[in-house]
Amino acid sequence: MEFSIPQNIxxxxxxxxxxxxxxxxxxxxxxxxxxxxxxFDWRLYRKKLKLFSETxxxxxxLIFCSFSRPEIKRSINIKEIPVFVxxxxxxxxxxxxxxxxxxxxxxxQLTIQSKVTRLRYLNKANKIxxxxxxxxxxxxxxxxxxxxxxxxxxxxxxxxxxxxxxxVSSYLKEKFTVIPAxxxxxxVGVGFLGNAPEVFYSKQDLKLKADMAxxxxxxxxxxxxxxxxxxxxxxxxxxxxxxxxxxxxxxVRKTRSLLGQIKHVFPVSIxxxxxxxxxxxxxxxxxxxxxxxxLHKFEDYQQSLPENIRPQLEPLRDFLNRKKKSEHVELVxxxxxxxxxxxxxxxxxxxxxxxxxxxxxxxxxxxxxxVADKQIWKxxxxxxxxxxxxxxxxxxxxxxxxxxxxxxxxxLLEFYENIYPHSKMKRMIGSIKQLxxxxxDFNDYCVQIEALGHFEQQMSDxxxxxxxxxxxxxxxxxxxxxxxxxxxxxxxxxxxxxxDRQNRKIFKLLFKPDAIAGKVIH
Numbered sequence: 001m002e003f004s005i006p007q008n009i010x011x012x013x014x015x016x017x018x019x020x021x022x023x024x025x026x027x028x029x030x031x032x033x034x035x036x037x038x039x040f041d042w043r044l045y046r047k048k049l050k051l052f053s054e055t056x057x058x059x060x061x062l063i064f065c066s067f068s069r070p071e072i073k074r075s076i077n078i079k080e081i082p083v084f085v086x087x088x089x090x091x092x093x094x095x096x097x098x099x100x101x102x103x104x105x106x107x108x109q110l111t112i113q114s115k116v117t118r119l120r121y122l123n124k125a126n127k128i129x130x131x132x133x134x135x136x137x138x139x140x141x142x143x144x145x146x147x148x149x150x151x152x153x154x155x156x157x158x159x160x161x162x163x164x165x166x167x168v169s170s171y172l173k174e175k176f177t178v179i180p181a182x183x184x185x186x187x188v189g190v191g192f193l194g195n196a197p198e199v200f201y202s203k204q205d206l207k208l209k210a211d212m213a214x215x216x217x218x219x220x221x222x223x224x225x226x227x228x229x230x231x232x233x234x235x236x237x238x239x240x241x242x243x244x245x246x247x248x249x250x251x252v253r254k255t256r257s258l259l260g261q262i263k264h265v266f267p268v269s270i271x272x273x274x275x276x277x278x279x280x281x282x283x284x285x286x287x288x289x290x291x292x293x294x295l296h297k298f299e300d301y302q303q304s305l306p307e308n309i310r311p312q313l314e315p316l317r318d319f320l321n322r323k324k325k326s327e328h329v330e331l332v333x334x335x336x337x338x339x340x341x342x343x344x345x346x347x348x349x350x351x352x353x354x355x356x357x358x359x360x361x362x363x364x365x366x367x368x369x370x371v372a373d374k375q376i377w378k379x380x381x382x383x384x385x386x387x388x389x390x391x392x393x394x395x396x397x398x399x400x401x402x403x404x405x406x407x408x409x410x411x412l413l414e415f416y417e418n419i420y421p422h423s424k425m426k427r428m429i430g431s432i433k434q435l436x437x438x439x440x441d442f443n444d445y446c447v448q449i450e451a452l453g454h455f456e457q458q459m460s461d462x463x464x465x466x467x468x469x470x471x472x473x474x475x476x477x478x479x480x481x482x483x484x485x486x487x488x489x490x491x492x493x494x495x496x497x498x499x500d501r502q503n504r505k506i507f508k509l510l511f512k513p514d515a516i517a518g519k520v521i522h
Contacts, residue, residue, distance in 0.1 A: 003178040005151035027118035032056045034112045039104035042197040105241035110189045111140040129161035139189040147192045210369035210419040217368040225251040242292035257411045264363040277343045288331040291324035312472040372416040377511040379409045403439035435498040445484035
């Protein structure tokens with residue numbers, strides 16, 4: 001539907017020629033601005049979806065379509081761009097966008113300005129059979145710079161009049177040697193932004209190899225995690241959406257976990273120093289994240305209560321919103337502190353500098369796979385032993401400790417995933433995730449019960465807790481306790497599945513050091 005016009009042919013020449021050749025009615029030329037929206041991590045773009053506003057003299061529309069079927073569009077007239085999916089009045093837009101965007105905010109990612117000349121093809125009955133747009137779009141970059149996309153002509157057929165489209169497109173190809181555009185304007189424009197969507201690369205892009213030095217591999221992983229933290233800093237400070245802080249904290253947590261697993265690859269003094277610093281960073285970012293989680297789950301909290309009691313929980317929402325604001329202020333102070341800036345700078349410098357080899361770090365030059373095998377096998381054996389000792393009467397703390405150990409194992413499997421057979425690693429990661437889901441849900445209810453107790457006390461101290469709200473919170477805690485009990489009953493079943501004979505066999509084959517002399521795994 002979209003064709004590129006050769007640079008040596010003027011758009012006005014094509015317009016006049018088409019008016020002479022076909023029964024067309026010209027519309028007034030307009031200047032249009034199209035702004036393409038996506039999440040910070042380009043979720044729509046990655047799913048080959050487009051969401052853009054189109055502003056002209058006629059008003060402003062928001063349009064949604066796919067890359068593959070741009071002619072099938074959904075559009076609504078708007079005054080302001082919604083930020084979150086929940087802000088859309090249109091059910092169709094919410095339905096289409098929610099599975100992709102989830103809780104991420106929409107941000108303007110690309111602006112295109114274009115002079116548009118419109119023509120309408122009319123048949124003998126004076127009915128419109130085809131819309132023709134002649135455009136010269138340009139991408140607006142920072143500092144008022146722009147890049148030309150190239151002149152284009154768009155044919156927008158009306159259902160039932162495909163012959164008209166074919167007639168005009170054939171004429172344009174023959175007379176003006178127009179060719180179908182290799183990419184739509186959005187894809188071309190994103191290309192002008194450089195590495196925008198590619199910033200969010202996966203662990204596969206670390207390009208780890210089994211025979212690389214373990215210190216080099218670990219530096220790559222740590223630098224990738226550090227980049228993730230730095231990428232998300234601005235979004236946290238501006239409080240764009242909750243996922244910035246979530247992704248930041250996951251990177252911090254993985255850094256801490258890996259620091260705790262490596263032995264004799266980096267100097268002990270370095271490992272201990274940064275383990276302490278990232279523990280501090282995890283602690284100071286926790287309260288703000290907790291508020292995000294509780295507010296996100298608040299409607300689920302209400303739905304778990306009898307309908308007549310749900311409104312009594314609203315004062316808790318107000319309290320959480322106030323607390324979220326104050327915790328965000330504290331969080332920003334920490335991220336702008338000298339301690340944080342020194343941590344990020346010094347850690348990056350250490351990871352980027354050559355490692356001075358000493359007798360202390362005798363694993364630094366060993367092949368990555370040898371070190372990874374040992375790390376994973378040791379942790380797996382500990383997990384099996386600890387999990388097998390948990391009974392229905394074991395204290396909650398044992399399940400909590402097992403959850404942390406399972407998370408550490410999963411991180412190692414994910415870090416080193418691409419140096420092992422893909423199908424087997426996929427099975428192992430999936431298996432540990434299933435176990436983690438049970439342990440994670442159990443822990444979440446423990447944490448939420450304790451947090452609700454604290455919130456109830458704080459609201460009482462602030463004289464904003466009515467008796468009705470107290471009863472609603474107490475009822476909610478009772479519900480959580482029942483859910484926690486039900487989840488605990490599933491633990492044994494999940495652990496048996498994780499530790500079954502087939503999984504043990506795969507773990508032994510993949511990771512047990514020197515299990516098979518010169519083993520080659522397919």
